[in-house]
Amino acid sequence: MATKTKKEPVKVTRKSKATGKPKFSKETYIKWYKDMLLIRKFEEKTGQLYIQQKFGGFCHLYIGQEAIVAGTVSASVKGDKHMTAYRSHGHPIALGTDPRKLMAELYGRTTGCSKGKGGSMHFFDKEVGFMGGHGIVGAQIAMGAGVAFAEQYNNTKKCVFVSMGDGAVRQGALHETFNMAMMWKLPVIFIIENNNYAMGTSVERTTNVQDLSKIGHSYEMPSRSINGMSPEAVHEAIEEAAKRARNGGGPSLLDIRTYRYKGHSMSDPQKYRSKQEVADWVGQDPIEHCLRVIKENKWLSDKKVTEIQDWVKNEVLESIEFAENSPYPEGKNLYEDVYVDDYPYIVEY
Numbered sequence: 226m227a228t229k230t231k232k233e234p235v236k237v238t239r240k241s242k243a244t245g246k247p248k249f250s251k252e253t254y255i256k257w258y259k260d261m262l263l264i265r266k267f268e269e270k271t272g273q274l275y276i277q278q279k280f281g282g283f284c285h286l287y288i289g290q291e292a293i294v295a296g297t298v299s300a301s302v303k304g305d306k307h308m309t310a311y312r313s314h315g316h317p318i319a320l321g322t323d324p325r326k327l328m329a330e331l332y333g334r335t336t337g338c339s340k341g342k343g344g345s346m347h348f349f350d351k352e353v354g355f356m357g358g359h360g361i362v363g364a365q366i367a368m369g370a371g372v373a374f375a376e377q378y379n380n381t382k383k384c385v386f387v388s389m390g391d392g393a394v395r396q397g398a399l400h401e402t403f404n405m406a407m408m409w410k411l412p413v414i415f416i417i418e419n420n421n422y423a424m425g426t427s428v429e430r431t432t433n434v435q436d437l438s439k440i441g442h443s444y445e446m447p448s449r450s451i452n453g454m455s456p457e458a459v460h461e462a463i464e465e466a467a468k469r470a471r472n473g474g475g476p477s478l479l480d481i482r483t484y485r486y487k488g489h490s491m492s493d494p495q496k497y498r499s500k501q502e503v504a505d506w507v508g509q510d511p512i513e514h515c516l517r518v519i520k521e522n523k524w525l526s527d528k529k530v531t532e533i534q535d536w537v538k539n540e541v542l543e544s545i546e547f548a549e550n551s552p553y554p555e556g557k558n559l560y561e562d563v564y565v566d567d568y569p570y571i572v573e574y
Contacts, residue, residue: 247518247522248457248461249457249460251524254515254518254519254524255524255525255533257292257295257299257456257511257515258512258515258516258519258533259536259537260291260318261456261511261512261515262512262533262537263318263324263540263541264291264294264315264318264319265291265512266537266538266541267314267318267324267327267540267541267544268286268287268315269288270541270545271284271286271314271328271331272284272491274545275491280332280333280344282344282346283311283344283345283346283360283490284345284491285312285313285345285346285490285491286312286487286491287312287314287315287485288485288487289420289485289487289506289510290312290315290420290453290484291315291511292453292454292456292459292511293388293416293418293453293481293483294315294316294388295319295511296456296457296458296459296460296463297319297386297416297459298319298320299456299460300459300461300463300467301384301463301467303354304354304383305354305383305385305467306354306355306356306369306372306373306376306383306384307320307354307355307385307386307388308355308356308359308365308368308369308372308386308387308388309357309365309389310360310362310363310365310388310390310393311345311346311347311359311360312358312390312418313345313346313348313357313358313359314345316348316358317338317348317350317353317355320353320355321353322338322348322350322352322355324540324541324544325543325544325547325548327544328541328545328548329341329547329548329551330343330344330345330348331344331345331548332548332549333553334548334551334552334553335551335552335553335554336547336548336551336552337551338350340558340562341558342554342558342562343358345358346358346359346360347359347360356368356372356385362390362392362393362396363394363395363396363399364398365389366389366396366398366399366402366415367398367402369386369387369413370387370405370406370411370413372385372413373385373411373413374409376412377410377411382412383412384414384470384471385411385412385413385414386416386463387415388416388418389417390417390419390420390423391417391418391420391421391428391437392423392426394437394440395432399440403415403444403478406444406446407444407445407446407475410474410475410476411470412470412471412475413476414463414466414467414470414476414479415441415476415477415478415479416479416481417437417479417480418453418481419437419453419480419482419483420483420484420485421482421484422485422489422498424493425489427497436450436480437480438450438479438480440478441477446476447466447474447477448477448478448479448480449479449480450479450481450482451479451480451481451482452481452482453482454482454483454484454506454509454510456511459481462481484506484509486503516530
């Protein structure tokens with residue numbers, strides 16, 4: 226198959242420069258840098274361990290897309306719910322899940338966040354508001370609206386953030402969900418993590434509507450495209466959408482333009498894109514951008530930056546040690562957590 230350089234269907238300014246007065250605080254930039262670096266290093270090590278056959282199954286890395294979850298989490302509040310697809314490692318890390326539990330889940334151990342039963346595609350941590358990674362393409366769209374209905378019904382004033390890939394927007398359930406979400410004004414923000422490719426098929430080869438934000442227009446849903454390589458742009462867009470949702474204004478659709486530096490999964494040969502295309506996007510790296518802002522404003526010394534980098538490295542190494550020293554589930558565990566036996570609303574006739 227001939228390599229084809231991907232054209233961007235809609236121009237969105239991707240270049241980030243650390244010039245002028247920063248829009249956000251020192252603490253915010255440091256947190257973004259620390260969280261994104263931890264996600265990046267966790268994912269890089271995950272890829273290495275997968276090649277070493279430390280664990281199996283499907284494995285989808287979040288490398289390159291870190292600014293989306295960093296900006297989303299910094300603009301959300303405690304009690305909000307987050308849900309995504311099978312590229313699910315970055316979200317719980319940004320939300321505060323101990324990476325040891327995540328690595329143990331990859332290893333299929335009982336100490337994992339899903340007790341070793343979910344693996345890479347089904348991370349879950351209710352304690353931090355992460356309502357799961359989901360392996361069925363587009364399944365989380367409708368389920369996320371259901372969670373948002375519960376938040377609305379209970380009048381919690383909390384939002385639900387539902388992430389999906391650009392390929393998942395082809396699912397029919399999306400249109401049914403969008404219609405109901407707008408009719409009922411559910412507090413849900415739909416996030417398209419638009420990395421240009423549905424597996425190996427570019428957006429321009431899957432749809433005539435290449436500006437994916439337009440999908441929301443037929444439902445009169447507030448929709449816009451966002452620079453997904455900028456945590457600042459993501460934060461501002463999420464904050465605006467969340468404010469509207471909390472005030473009863475209903476859902477929003479955000480087409481957040483990002484890029485995955487690695488393949489769709491660990492088995493992807495990436496023949497559908499050029500090395501130059503990847504290099505162009507790597508040049509917009511959000512982690513390096515945040516580090517430049519921190520250094521230009523002299524918020525951290527080189528020593529402090531090194532301390533953060535060492536802490537991240539140690540967290541990843543300790544995660545591996547924790548996972549490898551954790552036990553495997555027993556056979557009887559297959560029958561646990563399948564049904565809820567004490568569900569309070571069962572009516573007996």
